[in-house]
Amino acid sequence: MESTSLIERILRGIAITVVILFFMFPIFWIFLMSLQTNETILRVPPSMVFEPSLQNYRALITGQLETQTGTLEIRFMGNLFNSFFLSTTSVAIGLLLGVPAAYAFARLKFRGSEDIAFTLLSFRFAPPLLVLLPLTIYFQQIGLANTYGGLIWVYQLIVLPLILWIVRGYFEDIPADVEYAYRIAGHDFWATFRKIALPLAGPGIAAAGLLAFIFAWNNFIFALVLASADKQPVTVGALAFITASGIQYGQIAAGIILSIAPTFALALYAQRYLVEGLSLGAVKG
Amino acid sequence: MTAQLTLQGVDKFYGPIGKGVHAVRDINMDIEKGEIIALLGSSGCGKTSTLRMVAGFEETSRGKILIAGREVQNLPPVRRNVAMAFEGYSLYPTVTVRENIAFALKAQRESDAQVDAKVNEVAEMLEITAILDKFPASISGGQQQRASLARALVRDADLYLLDEPMGQLEPQLRTLLRGRIKYYIKERGLTAILVTHDQTEANAMADRIAVMEGGVLQQFASPDEIKLAPANLFTGTFVGEPPMNVFSARAAEVSGDIQFRLDAGVELTYSADQFAPDLRAALLSRGEVVMGVRPYAVRRAKDKGGAAAQVVANQWLGDQTHIAAAFAGSTVVLVEHDRADIAMGDTISVELKPEDLHFFDPASGAAISHGTQMA
Ligand SMILES: Nc1ncnc2c1ncn2[C@@H]1O[C@H](COP(=O)(O)OP(=O)(O)OP(=O)(O)O)[C@@H](O)[C@H]1O
Ligand SMILES: [Mg+2]
Numbered sequence: 222m223e224s225t226s227l228i229e230r231i232l233r234g235i236a237i238t239v240v241i242l243f244f245m246f247p248i249f250w251i252f253l254m255s256l257q258t259n260e261t262i263l264r265v266p267p268s269m270v271f272e273p274s275l276q277n278y279r280a281l282i283t284g285q286l287e288t289q290t291g292t293l294e295i296r297f298m299g300n301l302f303n304s305f306f307l308s309t310t311s312v313a314i315g316l317l318l319g320v321p322a323a324y325a326f327a328r329l330k331f332r333g334s335e336d337i338a339f340t341l342l343s344f345r346f347a348p349p350l351l352v353l354l355p356l357t358i359y360f361q362q363i364g365l366a367n368t369y370g371g372l373i374w375v376y377q378l379i380v381l382p383l384i385l386w387i388v389r390g391y392f393e394d395i396p397a398d399v400e401y402a403y404r405i406a407g408h409d410f411w412a413t414f415r416k417i418a419l420p421l422a423g424p425g426i427a428a429a430g431l432l433a434f435i436f437a438w439n440n441f442i443f444a445l446v447l448a449s450a451d452k453q454p455v456t457v458g459a460l461a462f463i464t465a466s467g468i469q470y471g472q473i474a475a476g477i478i479l480s481i482a483p484t485f486a487l488a489l490y491a492q493r494y495l496v497e498g499l500s501l502g503a504v505k506g
Numbered sequence: 507m508t509a510q511l512t513l514q515g516v517d518k519f520y521g522p523i524g525k526g527v528h529a530v531r532d533i534n535m536d537i538e539k540g541e542i543i544a545l546l547g548s549s550g551c552g553k554t555s556t557l558r559m560v561a562g563f564e565e566t567s568r569g570k571i572l573i574a575g576r577e578v579q580n581l582p583p584v585r586r587n588v589a590m591a592f593e594g595y596s597l598y599p600t601v602t603v604r605e606n607i608a609f610a611l612k613a614q615r616e617s618d619a620q621v622d623a624k625v626n627e628v629a630e631m632l633e634i635t636a637i638l639d640k641f642p643a644s645i646s647g648g649q650q651q652r653a654s655l656a657r658a659l660v661r662d663a664d665l666y667l668l669d670e671p672m673g674q675l676e677p678q679l680r681t682l683l684r685g686r687i688k689y690y691i692k693e694r695g696l697t698a699i700l701v702t703h704d705q706t707e708a709n710a711m712a713d714r715i716a717v718m719e720g721g722v723l724q725q726f727a728s729p730d731e732i733k734l735a736p737a738n739l740f741t742g743t744f745v746g747e748p749p750m751n752v753f754s755a756r757a758a759e760v761s762g763d764i765q766f767r768l769d770a771g772v773e774l775t776y777s778a779d780q781f782a783p784d785l786r787a788a789l790l791s792r793g794e795v796v797m798g799v800r801p802y803a804v805r806r807a808k809d810k811g812g813a814a815a816q817v818v819a820n821q822w823l824g825d826q827t828h829i830a831a832a833f834a835g836s837t838v839v840l841v842e843h844d845r846a847d848i849a850m851g852d853t854i855s856v857e858l859k860p861e862d863l864h865f866f867d868p869a870s871g872a873a874i875s876h877g878t879q880m881a
Binding site for chain 2: 372379397399401402403404405406407408409410420421455
């Protein structure tokens with residue numbers, strides 16, 4: 222049992238409230254913005270009193286952006302779909318490749334295994350802009366530029382190292398003898414991986430997948446350079462709101478709300494996994 | 507007849523061969539079908555490493571391992587048909603004890619009724635019926651250990667490797683299970699290797715004991731033989747409780763008798779005909795020897811015949827007395843069956859009978875003789 226005094230609990234409550242206010246206020250403000258028109262948003266001084274309207278959301282969903290100079294076609298829903306498709310597929314492929322690789326790195330100590338694992342990790346700290354230029358040229362030459370396939374491939378740079386290192390830590394935490402006990406009982410390496418290692422590392426794999434999904438979803442630069450309009454995810458698509466006739470703050474806000482909603486929901490739902498995955502997995506030697 | 511397990515020149519290096527930790531050195535061993543072997547040795551001497559090589563979890567660095575005539579050192583564990591109870595239990599945390607025990611049987615595609623019957627039988631034998639439906643994390647260490655043992659014994663394997671299977675249990679339960687497990691193994695004609703630190707357990711359960719030290723197999727023989735004829739100084743002093751008394755001695759012929767000069771001026775004289783002629787010759791030609799005598803063979807002399815020793819401790823253990831006395835520059839320990847009416851500082855006279863003496867080579871430690879005969 223935790224023994225905390227009343228004062229301590231009150232102080233802690235206040236501290237948590239302050240932190241939540243600090244971090245959530247921008248999101249809350251954006252939410253308010255998304256329910257207003259550009260005029261009310263740009264009022265000076267700003268005010269919380271306005272007549273909420275869903276007009277921004279309507280515009281996004283129907284794809285008709287009303288500006289002073291007329292209606293503009295936007296493909297926000299297409300962008301949203303792209304984000305979904307690219308992130309989900311990338312994470313799925315990343316898990317398919319990364320989890321067995323993580324298992325191999327955790328269990329089979331072969332010559333150079335540490336070096337390979339580290340090289341994969343180093344993809345994470347190379348600045349994306351550095352690889353983008355050569356990558357664009359190669360992709361154009363081999364016809365991968367502006368394809369889902371090409372994008373998903375590049376997304377592996379983000380997703381794979383993350384999955385590999387987090388999941389590897391989880392596999393290493395499983396006592397090898399538990400697996401040996403299963404293997405000696407008449408199961409092969411592959412069955413042991415499926416029946417013992419995978420279930421025991423399940424939380425870690427889930428955490429890694431969620432995290433990878435969020436990273437993939439938030440990616441901007443790869444998609445900006447490598448994809449044209451019809452393949453762009455929301456992060457890039459939001460640029461369309463900066464129109465010739467001004468910046469459409471209301472729609473941007475609505476777009477932000479729509480695009481963070483999935484990751485936000487995911488993070489809330491899987492909070493426990495995420496915290497565990499981040500604190501247990503990759504940080505351990 | 508082919509042995510059930512054969513080790514031929516088996517070496518284990520952790521790390522590169524020739525450079526890494528040399529945990530097991532050139533072990534040669536034949537274990538017959540139906541035998542129970544106890545593997546005895548100090549901590550870190552390579553017992554677990556040996557078992558793991560047999561099971562296939564560690565690569566055999568050099569040499570051959572044959573199970574029931576099949577060469578297995580290059581086969582994966584799944585193809586060796588070996589059951590093992592792990593030193594660290596290693597139960598699967600996500601399933602109940604019952605499922606843990608049944609895992610292997612299910613892999614062998616036995617019917618549910620058959621699996622149930624077998625699981626219940628071993629569980630009853632090991633007194634874990636009550637915890638069968640609990641998860642490993644919610645049972646005690648000793649219960650986990652028995653669950654792990656049950657998981658090994660329930661199987662139908664060519665060889666059973668039991669790595670300290672009862673280390674966590676209290677003496678009463680150990681004694682009870684010792685008998686039951688031995689009966690279970692013998693009744694089915696199973697072959698088992700049992701790692702243990704408990705010499706009583708080794709003596710009670712094993713047909714033969716393998717004594718290891720520093721990765722080297724020191725002696726592989728029946729419990730009696732190990733006690734009566736230890737192959738070297740290590741086995742002599744390691745096996746037996748309390749340990750054998752050892753003294754360095756110098757053998758010489760004095761007016762037809764054999765005299766052993768120990769440290770601190772102690773002299774033990776025996777008439778020459780108490781030793782076989784070849785032994786006499788061997789002792790005299792060597793001069794320097796190590797003399798060993800088991801505590802229960804040391805007697806207090808009633809008359810003046812013995813050598814003087816100063817009592818430093820007298821402990822009544824409830825069923826026997828351990829007396830320690832300063833003797834020949836070190837300490838001699840003797841065991842008596844009744845309480846001894848002597849106090850610290852008393853002088854006693856100890857008598858070492860020639861038939862109870864063991865002699866060892868001081869350099870190599872190899873046994874020269876046991877009793878009055880050459881080793
Ligand atoms: N994975 C390993 N890597 C390197 N050295 C090891 C490894 N496993 C064991 N050793 C070393 O090999 C030697 C033998 O170890 P082993 O576990 O076989 O001892 P043991 O006889 O089972 O000891 P205990 O009675 O304590 O269980 C020890 O010196 C140990 O440090
Ligand atoms: Mg061990």
